[in-house]
Amino acid sequence: MKFTTIDIKGIISPFSAIGKVLEHPKTVCYPAQTKTVAPGYRGFHTNILTDCIGCANCQDVCMNDAIDMITIQEEKNPKNKSGCIPRIDYGRCCWCNLCVDVCPPNSLALGEVCIQAEMDSNKFLFFPKDSSC
Numbered sequence: 356m357k358f359t360t361i362d363i364k365g366i367i368s369p370f371s372a373i374g375k376v377l378e379h380p381k382t383v384c385y386p387a388q389t390k391t392v393a394p395g396y397r398g399f400h401t402n403i404l405t406d407c408i409g410c411a412n413c414q415d416v417c418m419n420d421a422i423d424m425i426t427i428q429e430e431k432n433p434k435n436k437s438g439c440i441p442r443i444d445y446g447r448c449c450w451c452n453l454c455v456d457v458c459p460p461n462s463l464a465l466g467e468v469c470i471q472a473e474m475d476s477n478k479f480l481f482f483p484k485d486s487s488c
């Protein structure tokens with residue numbers, strides 16, 4: 356005679372998911388809500404254009420070739436003789452911070468903005484300005 360055992364755990368465990376409905380959510384309702392980032396978080400770059408001297412140190416140190424120096428017409432530092440500012444390719448950047456470390460006037464920094472959703476990949480070629488994108 357063959358006995359079959361009933362898998363009680365297998366029957367009950369799907370219902371345990373109902374209890375999750377009453378728990379406090381672990382995620383936020385983006386974009387209506389955003390999370391605050393931890394101190395020292397490395398988000399998108401910022402660059403104070405009136406301080407940037409266009410020296411290209413940031414481009415030279417970037418091991419990922421994520422920085423191109425691009426000529427702009429906007430108001431710049433009078434000491435910026437090259438007339439260029441860095442443009443970051445976020446398809447290449449690994450947020451290592453080396454470019455920030457070697458910036459002589461400390462105009463370049465990593466900001467707190469870390470979320471950008473775009474359909475066009477060219478939007479990730481980004482000119483850092485005084486505040487993140």
Ligand code: SF4
Binds near residue numbers: 422443449451
């Ligand atoms: S953070 Fe690092 S990888 Fe990104 S642009 Fe600067 S040097 Fe390049």
Ligand code: SF4
Binds near residue numbers: 406
């Ligand atoms: S951001 Fe800093 S390192 Fe890069 S070009 Fe400007 S001054 Fe030089």
